[in-house]
Amino acid sequence: MTAFSTQQVQAGYTPGIPQNSAVPPIYQTAAYEFASLADAADLFALRRAGNLYSRNASPTQQVLEERVAALEGGASAVAVASGQAAVAVTLMALAGRGGHIVSASQLYGGTVDLFQDTFDDFGIPVTFVDQDDADAWRAAIRPDTRALFAESVANPIAQVLDFRLVADIAHEAGVPLVIDNTVGTPYLIRPGEHGADFVVHSATKFLSGHGTSLGGVVVDQGSFDFGAQPERWPQFTAPYPRFGELVLWERFGIGQAFAALVKSKYVHDLGPSLSPFNAWQILQGIETLDLRVSRQSATALALAEHLAAHPKVAAVHHPGLEGNRWHALAERYLPRGAPSVFSIDLRGAEDAEAQARIARVVDSLEVFRLVANIGDARSLVSHPASMTHSHLNAEQRAAAGISWNTIRxxxxxxDSADLIAALDRALARL
Known part of the structure; x- marks a missing residue:
């Protein structure tokens, strides 16, 4: 008879037995049992695909990856612990050793921190340009440039990128375009259809939609050919030292080699792993993505239209409004509607009293939650200059269209009527 201590560890479960769950299950395990030593050796050498260790991936995560890749019309995807991690591993994989990145200056503040501080520590220089200035994009590209980066709809001023313009500039230079589509969402815009080669998401936001779980995803559209100029991309086209003579481009090919590199090197070595539970939570949110985003988009436009006529509001930065600078681009690229994240500038001088004045409005705002997040089922408010973009200097904030009077x-x-009433009550304190 098997001893008690053996039974308490192993009874009732045989690895590898399939179940018939109607929804993706949570594979909450750190490791996987191998059929044999030869099986393990093949998996560790990338000779065969399969479950290796949950730092690299879990079956629940793989469902998430396939689902987001499908939503973005991509070839493969890698899910990681956060959107910040997704941006980091994507650009590190593309930059390789000493590569240079050109980025739009209109970005989420945390991405700016990553680019100008941590990437600088890693020896990856980043040049920032005005995303609407085609000449600036072209002038910033150098022989060692390895990617162009921008947000589909910039956080927090909601500038809409001219995708095709920037994609053409990237491809003329022989480099991929990477788009952060967190705000845009694959329901409103699929950047791959307009020339993007890699699409990044903070899955914490709209994909999840419930504000409970951090996660990030990068989708390889399968459109960029690293083999066309192999000398520029040795991380894909030369032997991979830790795997002997293995060449990722030969073994995996277009649309798959990038994911293999990111998982086997950057996720494996740095450990920004997505937990199976968070992957499962994000999958639950994705099931209602179109319903939520369409409702939120309509609500945001109603708020923007109301605020545009409010005497205490100096400007409303929403591309759905006809007078907005990016309205034509929104009509071109966002036929289902503009995203639900936008900003307003309150009236008043940026003087010593500005902080107290803005605080009166934000702190008295009901229904909206003061949270450093977006894309939640709850309506959220933040003050970029003192929160998400507080590390930027005055020049950088101005380049991103942010003033001290900006509220996101x-x-x-x-209900939109409740949100409008709450805004009116708060603005009355200005």
Whole structure:
């Protein structure tokens, strides 16, 4: 008879037995049992695909990866612990040793921190340009440039990128375009259809939609051919030292080699792993993505139209409004509607009293939650200059269209009349 201590560890479960769950299950395990030593050796050498260790991936995560790749019309995807991690591993994999990145200056503040501080520590220089200036993009590209980066709809001023313009500039230079589509969402815009080669998401936001779980995803559209100029991309086209003579481009090919590199090197070595539970939580959110985003988009436009006529509001930065600078691009690229994240500038001088004045409005705002997040089912508010973009200097904030009087809103699923009433009550304190 098997001893008690053996039974308490192993009874009731045989690895590898399939179940018939109607929804993706949570594979909450750190490791996987191999059929034999030869089987293990093949997996570790990348000679065969399969479950290796949950730092690299889990079956629940793989469902998430396939689902987001499908939504973005891509070839493969890698899910990691956060959107910040997704941006980091994507550009590190593309930059390789000493590669240079050109980025739009209109970005989420945390991405700017990554680019100008940590990437600088890693020896990856980043040049920032105005995303609307085609000449600036071209002038910033150098022989060692390895990617162009921008947000589909910039956080927090909601500038809409001219995807095709920037994609053509990237491809003329022989480098891929990487787009952060967190705000845009694959329901409103699929950047791959307009020339993007890699699409990044903070899955914490709209993909999840419930504000409970961090996660990030990068999708390889399968459109960029690293083999066309192999000398520029040795990380894909030369032997991979830790795997002997293995060449990723030969073994995996277009649309798959990038994911193999990211998982086997950057996720494996740095450890930004997505937990199976968070992957499962994000999958639950994705099931209602179109319903939520369409509702939130309509609500945000209603708020923007109301605020545009409010005497206490100096400007409304929403591309759905006809007078907005990016309205034509929104009509071209966002036929299903503009995203639900936008900003307003309150009236008043940027003087010593500005902080107290803005605080009166933000702190008295009901229904909206003061949160450093977007894309939640709840409506959210933040003050970029003192929160998400507080590390930027005055020049950088100005380049991103942010002033001390700027307030960011993220419309949720509440009744729009309640949100408008709450805004009116708060603005009355200005």
């Amino acid at each position: 809103l993220s419309a949720g699923l509440e």
